[in-house]
Amino acid sequence: MKAPDRKIETTPALRLAHFAVCGVIVLLIGIVFGQTLSYDFVNYDDKTYIYGNPLVSSGLSLHGLLRAFVDTQTNNWHPLTLVSHMIDCQLYDLKPGGHHFTNVFLHTIAAVLLFFWLRNIAGKGQSGSDWTSAFVTALFAIHPLRVESVAWIAERKDVLSAVFFFLTLGAYVRYARAPSFGRYLTMSTLFTCGLMSKPMLVTTPVVLLLLDYWPLNRGPAFAKATTRQAEVRGQKFNAEIWWNLIVEKLPLFGLSLASSIVALALQVQSPASVGQLPFGWRLQNALVTYVTYIWQMFRPANLAVFYPHPDDRLALWQVMLAAALLVAMTWVAVALRRGRPYLLVGWLWYLIMLLPVIGIAEVGLQGHADRYTYLPQIGLYIALTWLAADVARGLPHRKEILAIVQLDDALSYFQSALAVRSRSEHRHYNLSLALIHDSVGNVLARKGRLNDAIAHFRQAIELRPDFPDAHYNLGTALFQKGDLDGAIAQWRTTLSIHPYDSGAHTSLGNALVQKGLLREAVDHYERALQSDPDSILPLNNLAWVMSTGPDDSLRNDEVAVQLATKANQLSKESNPVFIRTLAAAYAQDGQFEKAIETARRASEQANAQGAHDLAVQIREDVDLYQRRTPFRDPSLRNAR
Template identity: 45%
Template sequence: MISPFRFGRMSIFISVAHHSAIQACEMRDKICERWLVAGICVGLVALVWFVFGQSSHFPFVNYDDPTYTYEAPQIIAGLSWDGVVWAFTHAHGGNWHPLTTLSHMFDCGVFGIRAGAHHFGNVLLHTSATIALFFVLRRLTGALWRSAFVAAIFAIHPLRVESVVWIAERKDVLSGFFFMLTLAAYLHYTRKPSIGRYLTMSILFACGLMSKPMLVSLPIVLLLLDYWPLKRLVDLRTLRNLVAEKFPLFLLSIASGVATLIAQTRAIGSFEQLPLSSRVSQALLSYLTYIRQMFWPTKLAVFYPHSEDGSVPWQVLLAGAALAAITILTFLLRNKRPYLVVGWLWYVCMLIPVIGIVQVGLQGHADRYTYLPQIGLYLGVTWWVSELLSRWRNAPVALTAAAIVIIASLAGASRVQASYWKDSERLWQQTIANTSDNHVAHAHLADLLLRQGRISDAISHCQEAVRIQPNDTDAQNNLGLAYLQLGDEADALIHFEQSLASNPRNLNARCNLAWVLATSSDPSRRNGERAVELATSVAQGPGRGNPTVLRTLAAAYAETHEFGDAIETAQEAIAIAKATGNDGLAADLERNIAAYRLNQPIRSRP
């Protein structure tokens, strides 16, 4: 006979053994999942470096890279306390993004002006943003493979090439990294709200804004995530509370917006040429263009010219109708498929700062603007397709096969697209081939050819740029430089003057015109006083610390017989030229100083 006591102990032992077995299985599952997550991360890293690792062997390109790096004395000087102060108190490249500026200073201080190291920094930041996106989406939704797929598409879509491979777009990948960290910090805050966690999130958001102000719409993205998948937004009362919760973040966005508008005053001047109706039309078309490029990324270019003739009315109306229809449809489906409205509004709202209503520059649209906004589309489409096929018995196999094909195709296309950035000539030739009437591409290709001494080819592209856009200030300036190299000062002066007539703030044209007015061998063309005025306006502005600008100013002083000022200015230019490794310019300046000591202005060869 078995006693009740012994029977009770046996029951306890069985229960404990069963519980231990469950714990062991759960532990094994967690270990397997961790290895799976680690494997996904390794795969994402491998994808990024397969596509973009080649850029570590690429040079700088002649489009904005000089302004952001090797032609900016404050940048190539490296990190210093004075550099930090300058970064926070000055615009750089027409923008106020001090953390981006500091990152360029860091690269120059550590690696010098080796382009490969700067490219490496961009790829590293993009890799970090990709991994962070995967972890954030996984924690937000609990969906492992969907999160991995969205992160993979973000990592290697051809539209990412411009943001990652272009050194001047450090601001994209740096702000993207802080964007992901802000999302992670917000998720951490929502789990257990506290002042410390909110402050951490706010600091990361501020860092993102100081990397690129395009993040001004991030508080709206957080509200969208409150609706889905966090489900914190359930009615109007909670909406009011959640908006109030993000009020400090909106204040940061407003402050960043004001700083950006002040810094971009000069760049924004270009949009005055375009009426509001043209800008609104272009904005509507751009929304659909980015969607088309997401699914069919062909004929990509570093610059898409803005159509100044306006758009075909029926195309604009159709675009507006399509956008309205998508918006209405996602709202109607918000209860059953909330990820659709969240993903769509993520895309729409994040593009607003750069969609072109406030036109900065001459581009109609730009690949780099999709860096963060298209994550919303990837999210919505991925969850929608997965849910549609979830009831199909063979869905896992079909989805896996489709994902592999899509990722492999995009990776291959992106690797080819990235290869066009191997040198500036190839980049601009591809841009000219993929667009029409692209005066900016012709002007920049002409600039490159001038530097290579291919004068006749440069003149041909300059003339094509001027034919397309007679008021292209850069093309007119380059045409002047081409004629100057041919010894035709008369025609050079004409085009420098035309460049300044189109844009009185063109610093290159001011400096080049000052050089001719100060050094021409023809006395009838010299005008020392105007040369000093032009060169001083550049040297005391954005051209401060540029040895070539100082060399021009010294020549202008010498033409007005201010030889003491000429010698002092030339000596300052020599110090900067030697510090930046420009020994050829330093030697030329030494010869100039020798002439100034003899009270002799310098003269260009006739």
């Protein structure tokens, strides 16, 4: 069903104006978010997704590409996002500035795509002019609610999925105006890439149906309408035509269904599962959250990195008022749908795109999150901006008035967004949140201030005793101070809350090795590999214990060689410690020629990296292997 064409002026002056608008948008984004290039990683998910994830931090490889499509370590399926992080690690290693640059770059591309898409669907002379398209884009680009999606490296999935989302919308407009199999395939492919970046895009087929209604006018209510009066007096609703439009999108709905099934299956494995909160609590919070996001759109103040779920603490009047407001706004949008169809489309865009993350089937401890507004709020921006343009049309000097109002609003949001920076961090501190204490503790720990870090970790645990990250980080700090028993206790607590935490199993195994409890250490290394088969440290450490420990019952020569080989493949043979482990495994397996050659390679690499003491130790290993004697780690002699 072909959509009516919009006649868009493409004079040189107009094209120049469009590129000038894009230049301003790019400049605004650069001023607001360019400062993030000097920021570091944060411990909140950046470790899980990037610098603490060997699959990603080792860079781009064929193994990594294939593994990205089956990796479930983060309880999310977004292989293209993982691949983008791998590319960053390949280009920038673990220098955070490069990773931040990619986020800002992708957000900029998304904003430019949004502007040209709005210009494409608006058309010259329609209610969506250059100014309204530019204003919506500016709101999207620098609204303070964007900070979390752009400045947080782990939220790469937001900006990457946005690029594919706008490309999908653009491809759909081309398809709707001149349907063909090739154009449909292009649009479907882009949509699939979006789902593989972030499954939140599952509602995109419904958004496309909304666009069929307005502004594409593919439905009978607007068919062949050339003026507003014709639109208002359009034909009655024709169920057959709309059914055909739905059938047209069945392949897209199928992709959304498949993505939803995978996402839900993975989230159920998460320690914060759907069943933890009663449905009534989740529904009440969802109603209030819809209104909260609207309030934050107009007044983006007191933003935080984490908003705890209210559980059953919402007052009845809050829930009833939120429900009444949502019903009232829906009624207004429906009532005005003929004269102002953008109100209904924009409002439903907002409601429907938020649905997957509104909290009804949400996994996690948060009540709501700024990042979830990234794409849904565009619907509200469109509805309100188009409405302002319509109202201003009847006013004298309307263009000047509209430009001043839009500039004032844009500057207000610009100032608010600019304020969210490291130097004004204290404004966003909320010491009642365990997450903040945990994050501060990690910063202090990296600076070597272990006592201060431990104090913050303990405060985080006091606020939320079931917070596994705080227990894990406290254990790490205690381990660094030499308190093995304290570290072991914290890591055991971590695993009682999150039994599949590969890092906690590995750390506990390391501590148990130092305590001489090899059998229990081996058990935890094996559990770590069950949770994450590509985790390099447990691969190496288990191979070392199997090859060099005193207990014959713990040895498995063939398995040790396999584990050490895999650890070196994953690390691209860049770590002399791992290469030394492989040499020890070869020697224990009786392959002394390979052991000698491998150990010499490890020694050379250790010297090249400045680890001269390690190189000396490895050369002593070579002397043993030349006498056809396996290496035994003296630190494990008294182990049991």
